[in-house]
Amino acid sequence: GIQVEQSPPDLILQEGANSTLRCNFSDSVNNLQWFHQNPWGQLINLFYIPSGTKQNGRLSATTVATERYSLLYISSSQTTDSGVYFCAVRGSQGNLIFGKGTKLSVKP
Amino acid sequence: DTGVSQDPRHKITKRGQNVTFRCDPISEHNRLYWYRQTLGQGPEFLTYFQNEAQLEKSRLLSDRFSAERPKGSFSTLEIQRTEQGDSAMYLCASSFGKGSSSGNTIYFGEGSWLTVV
Numbered sequence: 001g002i003q004v005e006q007s008p009p010d011l012i013l014q015e016g017a018n019s020t021l022r023c024n025f026s027d028s029v030n031n032l033q034w035f036h037q038n039p040w041g042q043l044i045n046l047f048y049i050p051s052g053t054k055q056n057g058r059l060s061a062t063t064v065a066t067e068r069y070s071l072l073y074i075s076s077s078q079t080t081d082s083g084v085y086f087c088a089v090r091g092s093q094g095n096l097i098f099g100k101g102t103k104l105s106v107k108p
Numbered sequence: 109d110t111g112v113s114q115d116p117r118h119k120i121t122k123r124g125q126n127v128t129f130r131c132d133p134i135s136e137h138n139r140l141y142w143y144r145q146t147l148g149q150g151p152e153f154l155t156y157f158q159n160e161a162q163l164e165k166s167r168l169l170s171d172r173f174s175a176e177r178p179k180g181s182f183s184t185l186e187i188q189r190t191e192q193g194d195s196a197m198y199l200c201a202s203s204f205g206k207g208s209s210s211g212n213t214i215y216f217g218e219g220s221w222l223t224v225v
Contacts, residue, residue, distance in 0.1 A: 004150075032218070033213065040196060041197055043216040086150055088214075095141060096214055098150030098203075 002027045006087055006099035013077050013106050021072040021102045023087030024058075029089045032063050033070050037084045038099070046072070077106045112217035114200050120223045121190055128186045129220045133202030140183050141214065142175055143199040144168065151199055157183060159203070190224045197221050 005025040013019055023032070031050035035043045047054050047061040049070065054061055058077075063070040074081055084103050088096040113132045121127050133140050138159050143151035154173070156164040159180040169175075172190075177183040187194055197219040203212055 031212075035216075041145075041219045041221070043199065043219075045215060047215060048213040088150075090214075095153040095156050096143075096151075097153070100148075100150050 001091045002089060002097050004089055004095070004097055004099035005088060006085075006102050008102060009100065010103045011105070013104065015077060015079060015108050017077050017104055017106075018073070018075045019077060019104070021074070021085055021087075021104075023070040023099055025068050025070075025087075027068070029065070029068075032065075032070050032087065032089045033096065034061055034070070035086045035088065036081075037086060038047065039083060043086070074104075077104075079106045079108055082106045112200055112202050112215055114198075114217040114220045116218075116220060117218065118221045118223075120225060123192060123224055124189055126186060126188045127190060127222060128184055129198050129200075129222075131183045131185070131200030131202075131217060133181070133183070133200070134215055137202035137204050137215075138180070139178075139205050140177055141201040141203075142183070142185050143195045143201065143216075145219070146195075154185075154198075158193045158204060190222075192224045195222055195224045 005024045034046040049061045049063045051065045058075045059085045084101040086101045088098045115130045140157045142154040145151040157177040172188045175185045199219045201214045201216045204215040
């Protein structure tokens with residue numbers, strides 16, 4: 001099956017810093033989503049981004065499907081950005097396949 | 109617009125008991141998914157419905173697990189004879205998709221935490 005690898009596994013930032021999270025996947029995918037899981041477990045959709053670039057406030061994402069990777073950019077990080085960021089790709093069956101996530105801690 | 113809702117949010121049960129979780133998807137979403145997540149891991153796919161038809165089941169879904177979506181709206185996930193290894197968060201998600209297409213954005217509920225003691 002499709003493998004999804006995220007890096008780095010852990011990231012500690014000072015408030016105000018920028019960061020880039022990476023997601024590599026092993027095969028062609030139909031689409032890709034980025035999620036933020038808050039400390040209470042809620043998975044919040046950030047981007048649906050099978051290809052190209054999207055921006056939403058301080059967050060932006062780029063997927064290069066032909067090279068099988070996606071990047072999530074967080075600018076001017078805030079403590080509320082802390083949590084786990086997941087990349088998930090969808091294979092032929094329709095279900096999402098998740099990476100192991102990047103745990104982000106933003107310090108005040 | 110209500111999101112995906114799950115009930116109960118937390119459940120503590122004794123080993124060997126049966127538990128049932130309910131999921132109400134976003135209205136008009138024809139696809140419904142169940143996932144399981146343990147600490148430090150990403151969610152793992154369990155099963156998937158399109159309308160009332162269960163189209164895909166993961167090997168993680170042992171014989172003790174059963175999921176239904178009888179009217180193509182809400183779904184239930186039952187775990188029989190629970191074991192300590194079943195302790196996890198059970199996530200429900202929904203989306204809208206046509207035919208065999210991969211569909212659009214998948215939206216998740218807040219999850220149901222299960223602790224088996």
